[in-house]
Amino acid sequence: MRILFLGDVVGRAGRAAVQELLPRLREDWRLDFVVVNSENASNGMGLSGNHAKLLLDAGADCLTLGDHAFDQKDMLQFIENEPRIVRPINFAKGAPGRGHRLYTAPGGRKVLVAQVLGQVFMKRPFDDPFSAIEPILKSHPRGGQAQAIIVEMHCEATSEKMAMGHYCDGRASLVVGTHTHIPTADAQILSRGTGYLTDAGMCGDYDSVIGMDKQEPMRRFITGMPKARFTPASGEATLSGVFVETDDRDGQAKSVRMVRIGGCLQPAAP
Template identity: 70%
Template structure:
């Protein structure tokens, strides 16, 4: 199976990038299944129902969220109406929506998509992600219940993302980090057959400070004072993420390639 994961969509620029490029990539790369992290798609803070529909119509099969899952209050009710949106497993007890769900890819193949929030350096304490992800993967074994399993690890610390990759090795097709908006250069297949990337990066304008216009973040770093709001940068987006090929029989990864399409970063992707 050919899978594509795209990192955090950042504001209007990121949404425009997905709308511009994703249909073409689906056709050119013969993609079977696409997951997009939409956690910052609405003005850099959460995902509105209208913008979720835009990303799904553009070619995403599933949208994942993150710690800003319900910053847009309408998502509290919309997530129960739209099963193609996944919030973190450990967001909060009683949170609406689902943190893991099985979807159908091309030719009827089954794909598990799940997401967890990290605990290190996050603004509030979340339930143990390792135990919850283990339970989700045991319930949906590769080569049995599902043909592929994708884990979105939404957290700050690179070490925690890497630990999650090794924790899931052999039980997931792909473990990919999101949240920090900077693409890493460590795409690899772990010994047990799980593809791993510490951070997918963002789908947004890289002439920025992690997707925000530069002036206010720089002012805060230099002076320690808040003067204005953060505003998403609006120039052309680069789509960043990971392309993965899997073995349908085992669900394990056979290839992973970092993806950069459009915008300022050098282009990369499968050939």
């Protein structure tokens, strides 16, 4: 199976990049399944129902959220009626929506998508991500009901993401990190056949501070004083993520490559 995962979509620039580039990528790369993290798609904070529809119409099969899952209040209701959106498993007890879902890809093949939040350096005390993902992996063995299993680790610390990669090795097809908006250069296949990338980066304007217009973040770092709200940068966005090709028989990753298209980062096509 040919799977594309795109990192955090940030603001209007990120949405525009997905809308412009994803339809062509689906065709040119013969993609079977596309996952897009979209928790910063609406003004850099959360995802609205209208923006979710735009990204799904552009070709995403599944949208994931994160610690800003419900910053846009209409998502509290929207997610209950849209199964193509996944929020973190360990977000909060009683949170609307679901933290994992099984989807159907072309040919009747099944793809499991699960998202979990890390704990290190995060502002809120989320439940243990390892014990949260364990029952999902146990009930969905790789190559069984699901031909491909994608685990997204949404957190700050690279070490915690790496630990999740090794924890899922041999049980997931791909473990990919999100949240920092900074792409890493360590795409690899782990020893038991799981594709891995510490952070997919963002779909946004990299002439920025993690997707936000530079002026206000720099002022706060330099003076320690806020003056205005953060606003997403509006220049040309780079589409960032990871492409993985899996074996339908056992769900192992056969190849994994970073994706950088447009904007100020160089492209890398599979």
